[in-house]
Amino acid sequence: MLRKIKRATLVNGIKIYYLKNKELPIVSFAIGVETGSYFDPKGKEGLFYLTSLLIDKGSDNLSAFKIREFFDNLGAKFNIVSSKNLLVIKILCEERFFERIFDFLFNILSSPSFREEEIIKEKERVISEILQEEEDPDSLIAKKFYEVLYRSSPISHPLEGYIESLKNIERNDIVSFYKEKILKRKMYVAGTGSIDFEKFYKKIENTLGKLRGLKDEFPEFNFRDKPEKIILVLRKKINQVFLRLGHFSLYRRDKDYPKLILSNYILGGGAFASRLFNKIRNEMGYVYSVYSRFFPLDPFKGPLIYSFQTGKNNFKPALELLIEEIKKFKLKGPLKEEIEEAKGFFKGSIPRETETYPQITNMLLSALKYKLNPLFMWSTLDEIIKLKKRELSEFVKKFYDYENICGTVIVPEDYDLSFFKEFFFEHKILEKL
């Protein structure tokens, strides 16, 4: 069934990928927009996020409440997800409501009102969100890690911006950002559902097809090849240490991406089967969660993260073990049986990851975002299966760079960091960026 994906391109360049699936009377679709917090002007960080939050907070003839009520009345799931490099509008609805919902959605997108009172409210909410995240070590470390890794670049700042930068944002900033950096950015639509493709296509052509002048290039920015050797230390009222280290990863379109997927699974991405999990959690009982993880962030290089939380007394041995495992992996590469086990995992993963309507929509959206074949999951799997131990080891040696890492650590207020400073003696240990 998945091989029957329909593709089309509207005259304004909007690409559509759609798969008909009649199992249930459901339609799922997502509109992707090539924008993100990258476009936030300096001093107005958070503009993109604030704008995205305001899209459904009122249009020319509807209040924020009426918009929410419309979707709830029809039992539809509607959400807007924003990130550093993408805006996605997602819908899951019953087939019988698809046309009404698409028309309504287009109406909202065409005329958001950005009323002053809504802007004030939304700003207050974002400020509260920022303050709340300060108290949750998990959220805080995720945010701060990006600030360190992408330091001095347009994607280093948090999506929500800063309390000070939010104060600088005015209504006209939001209105022009929306016009220029959302409505005039390249878009694509991915969907799957029980309706015919022709119906899906027509609806998009008659709505989003009217948009003109869509641009897709992200402005050039010269990112460094390696992160600055910085570790940011934050002190909080906690009784564990939270650690996040990392370096740059690969572009999604990089030919080595399948090698990254396979090798990371073995090192720290493969849940119960990974080396980090087995050594640091199972054998030593130092941590509850430990992993290595990566994300595509095209058109920028995504991050590769090594992360764990541990008790104060176990931090030193857990950190030493983490670095030792990465070193060992880099020097000796993965074992043959590890490679075979990992390949087994990926062979079975596609039916699991393409089971529900939103999962298929997400797959098609990724294909559109990263300019991949809609069946990229199968071609990536083929490449993974073909990988040999020698080429994987070469990649691992080149890629996993424990010497050029940066990171963030959150420690209890009175924690003595002298061992840590010795351990990272080549790094700048900062308590503030």
Added chain:
Amino acid sequence: MKIKFKIKKHILDNGLKIFLIPMKREIVSFYVIYKVGSRNESEGKRGISHLLEHMMFKGTEKLKPEEFSRIIQKMGGVDNAFTTEDFTLYYETVPSDAVYKVIEMEADRMQNIKFKEFESEKRVVIEERKERTENSPYGRFWENFSLISYSVHPYRYPIIGFEQDLLNIKKTDLIKWYNTYYSPDNAFIVVSGGLDENRVIKYMERTFGKVKKKKRVVSQNFFEPEQKGERKMILEEKGMLKILGISFQIIPFNHPDFLPLSVFSSIIGGTESSRLNRILVLDKNLSNEVSTFCEEKIDNGLFIFYSILNKNSNFDDVIDVFWKEVEKIKKQGIKETELNKVKNMFSSEFLYRLQSTSGRAYMVSHFELHGILQKLFTYLDEIEKLKVSDVVDVCKKYIKKERANYLMLC
């Protein structure tokens, strides 16, 4: 909307119930549910059910520690488990042809676990507690919220237990717990996806069928005295986060009042266009986030109002809005349009859950656990039949000031 799918039930001689849900899929979701959770625990040993869940991955006579999950992953699947107040659930989603290996391994760990690496796993659980509860404001909130919502019922204690409990639990305690509760007649299995029903049943008989019943489980009845007055707790953390919770003890999931109470919950605060969301988030901007829900429990669960306040809001204003809306519903009722909206939402949600093998397996597990599997397919009809007065009546019956518990974290 009429929805029905095939469920085949089979009971083994040792009392183990099996439910098969065939679907056109290349994968299978396999759920094993043991009817034991923190609800069954006692003083000084809180967290033992959850600790046992961890130990179930630590090997048997045939398998080394963590080998269970390695094998699942090697076959292209995923697995995990979780413990609740009422039950412990182990699940795997694997390619269809791997289901036989899953059956073999689950049957093995139902009777042969060896409790290897006990001390190091206990340390892992203590770290889990610190990470999820002690170092998270949300974790601290929920732990304390349960503590004030009940006076004696075991639902008041954390599923993970307190650190002191965990240090106190010995290997012999775990063995005893395992031998008491992990018995085939205290468990059931739900399998959904692409499966050969007859072959699966035969394989189950050859594997699970050989597991002997353990010590007979005595059904426990827990008592919670009627609440005669409100309870309040303030957790002063001097941070920037303000969370408010209001709870009321209600009824078990299988009680006839549960459905109208769920509808009431959706109308007052359970959706983004609910009354409290409109007032607190959209209009007055007192809260960043509002939700209400009914806990689906074997004994009396809670109706919960939860809100993250804006930094400048105060608790009294939000509490005031909550009670004004409750009183309004008690006096003026709800609109037909509100009721229809929620009916639509419930029926769509039901449809969305049917998409996946795990969605169907979970629905069947949930209804079976509460002894009302036969109601799974009449659930939407029952919602359809609900009248405005049914919803107002349950609001009057359960949402009373003298039964309220408040937790304010600030």
